[in-house]
Amino acid sequence: MPEKALSTQSILTAGALSVGFEQTPDGIRVQSLLDRSTDCEFLSASPLPLFTLKLRHCETKEEIQLDAGSGWGQVAIEHTAGGAELSWQQAKVAGMRVVVRLTTDDEASALRWSLRVDNRNPEWSVWRVVFPQVAVTELGPGTKVFFPRAPGEVQTGLWQREFHHQGLYPEPWTTMQFMAAYDEQRKTGLYVALHDPNASAKDISVASSPEERTVIFTFDHPAEDMGVGGNDFALSGEAIWQLLRGDWFDAALIYRSWLRREARWFPELGREGREDTPQWMRELPVWTQAWGDRAQVVAKVKAFAEYMDVPVGFHWYSWHQIPFDNDYPHYFPVTEGFAEGVRELQQAGIYVMPYINGRLWDMHDRGVEDYQFTSVALPAATKDEQGQPYEERYGSKEADGSPVRFAVMCPVTELWQDRIRSICLRLFDEYHVDGVYIDQISAMSPKLCFDTTHGHPLGGGHWWVEGYWAMLQAIRDAMPEGAMLTSECNSEPFARWFDGYLTWTWQHDGQVPAFMAVYGGAIQMFGRAYGGGETKSLALRMKAGQQLVFGEQIGWIGPEIINEGESAAFLRQVVRLRWRLRRYFAAGEMCRLPRLEGEIPTVRADWQWRENWWVTTDAVMTGAWRLPTENKLVLMFVNVSDSPVSAQFHFDGRQYGVESQQVRVTILDQESTLDTFVAPNAFDRELKLPPGTAYAWEVCSMR
Numbered sequence: 001m002p003e004k005a006l007s008t009q010s011i012l013t014a015g016a017l018s019v020g021f022e023q024t025p026d027g028i029r030v031q032s033l034l035d036r037s038t039d040c041e042f043l044s045a046s047p048l049p050l051f052t053l054k055l056r057h058c059e060t061k062e063e064i065q066l067d068a069g070s071g072w073g074q075v076a077i078e079h080t081a082g083g084a085e086l087s088w089q090q091a092k093v094a095g096m097r098v099v100v101r102l103t104t105d106d107e108a109s110a111l112r113w114s115l116r117v118d119n120r121n122p123e124w125s126v127w128r129v130v131f132p133q134v135a136v137t138e139l140g141p142g143t144k145v146f147f148p149r150a151p152g153e154v155q156t157g158l159w160q161r162e163f164h165h166q167g168l169y170p171e172p173w174t175t176m177q178f179m180a181a182y183d184e185q186r187k188t189g190l191y192v193a194l195h196d197p198n199a200s201a202k203d204i205s206v207a208s209s210p211e212e213r214t215v216i217f218t219f220d221h222p223a224e225d226m227g228v229g230g231n232d233f234a235l236s237g238e239a240i241w242q243l244l245r246g247d248w249f250d251a252a253l254i255y256r257s258w259l260r261r262e263a264r265w266f267p268e269l270g271r272e273g274r275e276d277t278p279q280w281m282r283e284l285p286v287w288t289q290a291w292g293d294r295a296q297v298v299a300k301v302k303a304f305a306e307y308m309d310v311p312v313g314f315h316w317y318s319w320h321q322i323p324f325d326n327d328y329p330h331y332f333p334v335t336e337g338f339a340e341g342v343r344e345l346q347q348a349g350i351y352v353m354p355y356i357n358g359r360l361w362d363m364h365d366r367g368v369e370d371y372q373f374t375s376v377a378l379p380a381a382t383k384d385e386q387g388q389p390y391e392e393r394y395g396s397k398e399a400d401g402s403p404v405r406f407a408v409m410c411p412v413t414e415l416w417q418d419r420i421r422s423i424c425l426r427l428f429d430e431y432h433v434d435g436v437y438i439d440q441i442s443a444m445s446p447k448l449c450f451d452t453t454h455g456h457p458l459g460g461g462h463w464w465v466e467g468y469w470a471m472l473q474a475i476r477d478a479m480p481e482g483a484m485l486t487s488e489c490n491s492e493p494f495a496r497w498f499d500g501y502l503t504w505t506w507q508h509d510g511q512v513p514a515f516m517a518v519y520g521g522a523i524q525m526f527g528r529a530y531g532g533g534e535t536k537s538l539a540l541r542m543k544a545g546q547q548l549v550f551g552e553q554i555g556w557i558g559p560e561i562i563n564e565g566e567s568a569a570f571l572r573q574v575v576r577l578r579w580r581l582r583r584y585f586a587a588g589e590m591c592r593l594p595r596l597e598g599e600i601p602t603v604r605a606d607w608q609w610r611e612n613w614w615v616t617t618d619a620v621m622t623g624a625w626r627l628p629t630e631n632k633l634v635l636m637f638v639n640v641s642d643s644p645v646s647a648q649f650h651f652d653g654r655q656y657g658v659e660s661q662q663v664r665v666t667i668l669d670q671e672s673t674l675d676t677f678v679a680p681n682a683f684d685r686e687l688k689l690p691p692g693t694a695y696a697w698e699v700c701s702m703r
């Protein structure tokens with residue numbers, strides 16, 4: 001009773017969103033998060049603390065936690081012109097003060113949060129800060145959750161089943177910094193994001209608790225100089241809780257609009273899209289990959305290009321004499337005939353991109369011998385708290401049968417920056433390759449490096465990505481005109497320095513092209529992994545069809561595919577259609593996916609990402625891209641199944657920014673124009689889609 005009597009409530013509003021706080025003598029709790037126009041409460045009945053601090057004693061390594069809800073000697077909520085300032089001090093660890101500033105954005109119905117920890121205690125270090133975290137209640141039976149695995153993924157029913165997804169951003173399963181929960185029936189939802197323009201390391205997680213009917217969204221930040229007494233913490237960027245009307249696509253647009261304004265890694269876009277990416281790369285329709293020396297690869301890659309009859313990208317693995325995943329980074333000398341092979345391929349209209357790894361140094365880097373690891377590399381390797389290099393293994397073996405052990409190199413060090421730069425420039429200048437694929441940079445989480453000689457803050461922060469930014473900028477400044485760089489997977493914060501990202505991890509049921517909605521036209525995507533197995537031809541059609549509508553460059557498939565009759569023909573069809581539509585993907589942006597009406601059949605195949613990896617999609621894949629400066633858009637429809645499908649389609653031009661009274665629609669396939677008609681801005685049409693076919697509607701405004 002006394003505690004209740006002493007508590008006070010306060011409510012702040014931001015447009016249609018409101019947040020309620022309960023202030024007690026020893027803490028502040030978030031009590032309510034309400035969509036005022038639909039009267040929908042987002043917060044679970046058992047809400048989480050707004051923040052949790054994890055502190056560590058510098059000598060004893062004892063760890064304790066402080067949270068916003070209780071345990072403070074003094075707390076305050078002060079209303080300010082644009083929102084409120086909340087503060088906490090006098091905890092059981094002396095000298096800790098936390099200040100949270102909340103800005104209310106009426107226009108966006110958004111709450112924007114910053115957080116700062118002032119640590120005046122030299123014996124204790126701020127180790128990690130969990131902020132913000134929110135437990136969302138089930139909004140309705142069909143409530144969906146979006147989270148940023150690979151291209152983005154939507155899951156339904158998480159309130160009824162166990163689910164947990166977590167990753168140390170940036171990495172392939174946590175590629176962007178936003179999530180959402182939304183209910184399309186009730187037309188409400190919550191956008192939860194960190195708008196951090198520096199791409200600091202942070203654990204981003206979504207976890208369900210079916211007993212409590214909640215889904216919890218959390219951002220957990222390793223602190224800069226973790227382990228150093230008296231270190232302060234300031235949230236990099238702002239945390240956002242924003243009302244979401246719509247679905248994952250609308251959430252992606254909120255994120256994109258922030259990125260374009262503030263993110264340090266978002267590429268500059270001109271009228272023709274990404275103008276610092278060579279035109280051939282912006283337009284390239286297909287990739288093939290093969291392993292070995294000139295004699296092993298050149299003839300079959302040329303045969304692939306001849307069959308496709310369009311420009312082809314070739315990802316060349318094992319062009320070096322060292323074995324794959326062994327003796328890195330000593331990629332030279334090259335295998336016999338490499339230079340001639342590159343030239344011969346280029347003469348056949350093929351763009352050549354050799355593989356290197358951008359992160360690893362083999363600890364036994366000349367066969368079983370420690371050649372330069374200890375003497376040259378070790379000082380620049382990432383180190384754990386004990387000063388030991390972080391080690392990784394990938395299944396490759398040394399000549400004596402022992403596993404190859406790699407150290408992860410620290411990207412901030414001059415040694416590593418110079419090494420990767422000189423390897424790339426040698427490939428460009430001596431061998432005249434068109435691009436270099438630098439493996440792992442956009443595929444692996446930051447290592448929390450504790451080496452005090454590297455000059456970066458220890459552990460957390462944004463020094464990791466900045467190290468790579470400096471490395472990659474130096475390569476771009478020196479590489480020849482027309483050259484380009486790519487990397488593995490699609491963690492976002494390197495987008496400005498790479499021209500392409502590999503999509504081989506895009507393998508999940510329920511994946512949606514949120515990454516393309518955000519980055520379409522800003523970076524080219526390629527590289528689905530095409531597996532084998534009994535359903536491989538259906539799996540191929542599903543992946544190639546999805547690549548087309550997602551706006552990816554098609555493939556990264558072995559050149560032998562051209563011998564596989566129908567699969568080869570389908571692939572060729574999709575590749576050639578993409579080639580016809582290439583300007584949309586080079587200079588345009590993705591639009592909301594066209595939605596077909598009625599019952600669309602589904603298809604299911606084993607995508608073989610791992611064993612028994614079954615993925616279900618609609619039999620008809622759809623996509624839409626537009627050229628914003630030209631009032632033109634293209635809708636794509638691909639029936640990937642082996643049966644005909646009929647469906648009703650309602651076209652509404654305003655959905656794509658087409659304002660004219662009438663539109664001209666040209667229906668085309670990979671080779672020819674099938675039909676042209678003029679229609680009002682909104683109309684219905686029945687689509688009849690034969691099995692295994694792709695076609696497109698090009699829609700132009702009419703004055």
Ligand SMILES: [Zn+2]
Pocket residue numbers: 381382383410412449450451454456
């Ligand atoms: Zn380091």
